[in-house]
Amino acid sequence: MEPLGLSIGWFPVINAILNIGSAIFLILAFIFIRQRRVQWHRISIILALGCSALFLTSYLFYHSIVGHVPYKGTGWIRILYYGILLSHTLLAIVVLPMIISTIRFALLSNFERHPKIGRITLAIWLYVSLTGVIVFGMLRPYAVEHFKKLQSSNTPIIKTINSTSTMIGTT
Ligand code: HEM
Secondary structure, three states, X not given: OOHHHHHHHHHHHHHHHHHHHHHHHHHHHHHHHHOOOHHHHHHHHHHHHHHHHHHHHHHHHHHHHHOOOOOOOOOHHHHHHHHHHHHHHHHHHHHHHHXXXXXXXXXXXXXXXXXXXXXXXXXXXXXXXXXXXXXXXXXXXXXXXXXXXXXXXXXXXXXXXHHHHHHOOOO
């Protein structure tokens, strides 16, 4: 693959792996707390948070370079794609203050309210992580097409990326 295609093309793959990571750590956090292993519950949540924070940083960086990647599917699959994308984006916004409240209740040792909000937070967070992977899979063919088109454009940012990735040997 050409320079831009390979270097930038890796970002969505890394993002999908980070989303899978968050989902795995959230499931582990739930299993651990059911077994009353509080310390492991806490560690799993911290790792899920790390994956989600890295994902957000990498996602914003990637889109600042490639811009909006249009979905080209038509018919019912298009409605499904945008339905998943819309619910994913809205719930990602909603879950952020919920994560903060859940952690706050845990830190204040409010173990009456923490599990109550925690169950909803965990379910929404898991949904957001998994739909992130689904969106990645559905958009992948059009994203590859998009990189190829970008590659032939000669904007300054694209020129810099191409020469940097050649220099550091990622091509
Ligand atoms: C956003 C982060 C977190 C989420 C989503 C979360 C989620 C949950 C859930 C769903 C439960 C209830 C499990 C059940 O149904 O039995 C729970 C319980 C618990 N969590 Fe968390 N948790 C988070 C952060 C933390 C942190 C940072 C701690 C710190 C030690 C913690 C400590 C506990 C404890 C001790 C319980 C048991 C409470 C009890 O049943 O008495 N959690 N958590």
